[in-house]
Amino acid sequence: MNFRTLKELAEKAEQSGLSIGRYMVQEQSQESGKAPEEEFAQMASYFEVMKEAVRRGLTEDTTSPSGLTGQDAKRVMAYRDKRASLLGEDASLAMAYALAVSEVNASMGRIIATPTAGSCGIIPGVLISCQERFGWSDEQMVEGLFAAGAIGYVIANNSFVSGAEGGCQAEVGSAIGMAAGALADLRGASPAQAVHAVGLALKNSLGLVCDPVGGLVEVPCIVRNGFGAVTALAAADMALAGVRSVIPSDEVVQVMLEVGTAMPESLRETAKGGLAQTPTGRKIMKELLEK
């Protein structure tokens, strides 16, 4: 890849006169030595898996093997359909879709890690709901995924994308940043603006710890995906409105690395702290072990 930082990514895309997504298709093809069409087709097949996961999460039984979670996407959809949502129809749709995909993951269904399985709901949630809203083609959505991937590539290589290394900021936080940047890119923001969306979003999840109850990717993971989708929309909106990330996005990525490195092991996917060690968290863990 010809970029290492978000700044470089924005500059390179700008110079080639392309959106971040289209630029990344070229970069990927150069990296792999395969034709751009081939790379595009691979991503398109991932997009199909995402759509199928949304569908399954809204129609099938998503009760997880532990029995702890499931069916919340349907609850949110039913509530939204009553036109009662405080968020409004569009944001609540993104939230419902994100929950749906995460519930499919927890019930051991098929999903695409974006960038991880714990955070797999956020990007499909915002992209697929916006596709329906704005009538975007599948091709545009696949470009959006390449944009998200380009942003995630920088975050992953300069910081981390796993809860065990850097806490949930690295998983859910990264996914929100990727989704926000991709959305801004799809809505026609300049690459520099899209990168501001990433920084704005990341700042909001700095310090988020990884504390899955019972060591399961369920509580709090699934609802964090729902919240994450809404935050991504908000960050993209701010950037599109012209709000800038005063601390440059690359510096925010460095902060994520710094904060994650300072996080105690108990808050990095060990289920030894945080929500996992609350009285209820411990009780659930005990019951699971007895099962």
Added chain:
Amino acid sequence: MRFKDVFSIIGPAMVGPSSSHTAGAARIGRLARQLFGAMPARADVIFYGSFAATYIGHGTYSAIVGGLLDMETDDIRLPDSLRIAAEAGILVEVQTGKGLFPHPNTAELRLYREHEEEPSFTIVGTSIGGGNIEIVSVDGFKVKLTGQYPTLVIWHTDSPGMIAEVTRLLQEEGINIGYMSVDRKNRSGQAMMAIETDQAISAELLEKLNGYPGIQAIRLVK
């Protein structure tokens, strides 16, 4: 760069629930199986760090065993792999390890062939996030393998010209090396080359390498 391309961020396609603890574990198991070259008769699985703390909830155990059975990350049989392994007569044992380990998500696999009392193959792998892995040791030799490229692992005797010879043969076929690690147990003793290449390695080339004096064993992972 730890993460190589767009699909190490968007992807893999996988069955849940965790990319590092399920998909990554499956990939470690599968790469171990490919480097071992056969279905093991017995496997000891040792988890460290976060893997040790959460392997039950995340399905890490069934994922790594699924990998040993050659399943991919999106194979819907992964959650069922322990039963499938038992039916195939494979003995699997799981332990949690303490002490130093290279990464919070580390797994060690010791594999046995039929009738072996001692494991004839050991591998240590780490799951670095989003389903991406790094194999950090094979049979006690330090390596760095991602499983994302054609991979050649060569067990050989440590002697002058060995590395030059192997890289020359690769060069003759127009094969570019992306990453290579070399390690040895002691001077003039047992050594290993682990090579990731940009192009596929042909059967003929493998043949040439196989006959080379000083090379004890070769494994190719495509």
